[in-house]
Amino acid sequence: MPRWLKSLIAVTSVALLAACGGGDDDPKHITATVQDTPRFSVLSEAITAAGLEATLRGPGPFTVFAPTNDAFTALLGELGVTKDQLLADKALLTQVLTYHVVAGEVPKAAVPLGQPITTVQGAIFKVDTVGAELVITDGRNRSAKITATDVDAENGVIHVVDRVILPANRNVVETAVALASASPAEFTILVEAVVAADLAGVLSGSGPFTVFAPTDAAFAALLGELGVTKDQLLADKDLLTAVLAYHVVPGRVLKAQVPVGTAIATVQGGSFSVDTSLQITDGRDRRAAIVATDVLATNGVIHVIDKVILPSP
Numbered sequence: 001m002p003r004w005l006k007s008l009i010a011v012t013s014v015a016l017l018a019a020c021g022g023g024d025d026d027p028k029h030i031t032a033t034v035q036d037t038p039r040f041s042v043l044s045e046a047i048t049a050a051g052l053e054a055t056l057r058g059p060g061p062f063t064v065f066a067p068t069n070d071a072f073t074a075l076l077g078e079l080g081v082t083k084d085q086l087l088a089d090k091a092l093l094t095q096v097l098t099y100h101v102v103a104g105e106v107p108k109a110a111v112p113l114g115q116p117i118t119t120v121q122g123a124i125f126k127v128d129t130v131g132a133e134l135v136i137t138d139g140r141n142r143s144a145k146i147t148a149t150d151v152d153a154e155n156g157v158i159h160v161v162d163r164v165i166l167p168a169n170r171n172v173v174e175t176a177v178a179l180a181s182a183s184p185a186e187f188t189i190l191v192e193a194v195v196a197a198d199l200a201g202v203l204s205g206s207g208p209f210t211v212f213a214p215t216d217a218a219f220a221a222l223l224g225e226l227g228v229t230k231d232q233l234l235a236d237k238d239l240l241t242a243v244l245a246y247h248v249v250p251g252r253v254l255k256a257q258v259p260v261g262t263a264i265a266t267v268q269g270g271s272f273s274v275d276t277s278l279q280i281t282d283g284r285d286r287r288a289a290i291v292a293t294d295v296l297a298t299n300g301v302i303h304v305i306d307k308v309i310l311p312s313p
Helices: 003-019 029-037 038-049 054-059 069-079 083-088 090-098 172-182 186-196 216-226 230-235 237-245
Strands: 062-067 101-103 124-132 134-136 143-151 154-163 209-214 248-250 270-272 280-283 287-297 301-303
Touching: 003 069, 029 054, 029 062, 029 143, 029 154, 038 054, 038 062, 038 069, 038 083, 038 090, 062 069, 062 143, 069 083, 083 090, 124 287, 172 186, 172 209, 172 287, 172 301, 186 209, 186 216, 186 230, 186 237, 209 216, 216 230, 230 237
Parallel strands: 062 154, 209 301
Antiparallel strands: 062 101, 124 134, 134 143, 143 154, 209 248, 270 280, 280 287, 287 301
16 A cells, blocks of 8 residues: 555554544543542442433533542531441432532632522532632532542543532521520620510521621620610510611621622611721611621521621611
8 A cells, every 4th residue: 555545544543533532632521521530439439329420421511529439438427327328328418419510610720719509409519729729619618629620521621629518407597596605705696586576487588698697796895885784675666676677687688798898788778888897887886897708508698797787877
């Protein structure tokens, strides 16, 4: 065979192989990538048990935050179940796995830091930088590190996480109650006030709400400022309702989304403003500091403040 003909055949073969997506270096779809990675063997089993293989083989694109085998082992201990029990609970497994998937391809450089990231499960989590690390805060306010990024797949991208993340399972009222139980000096009066004002039902609704939650120390300072006892404050339902509603903003507003230097409307009808140092100026020109942020709940988010804020007289 003439040399020129051999060369032509070789070039044509390479061109056809490239056009057909052949070659060992071509990225595989997400399901195959997970199946072929030893540290994702439990994740692969979970995907199969949940019936999600075909979905993650689809065109997507998807971004998958993929927990390692060690992450699943830790989850089993946390939930108090065996691997077989977890894999047999298809409803729970599907909810957890779809919480790790985001529609669209989001490489590391495009991850929206501090913003709510909506998953295909429907709930949110957020990602922040902590030092040189990317850290997820899930719906239950647990942390997970992103330990590797931008694993390329045919239909998306994979980021590796060291913990199985979980969607929120408490609304803002239940979250405040849990915080009060875990740290009794923090939110016991707020919980009592919400109940006394008959706002527990409203704040347990679909929302979403952003609650600026005063600590017990903040309420103690307010009692001295108003010259009343706790019982007197809790008995004054009109005042209590107005004060508590002033601490609630419609919508879920994470720290990174707080509009600085502009009026923030509350469900009470008044407004307050927040400056760059996260200091609130209320309707009476009093100042309160936001001392903790982004406590996530099913129907919103809680920010902790060190002073009860008050609307205009």
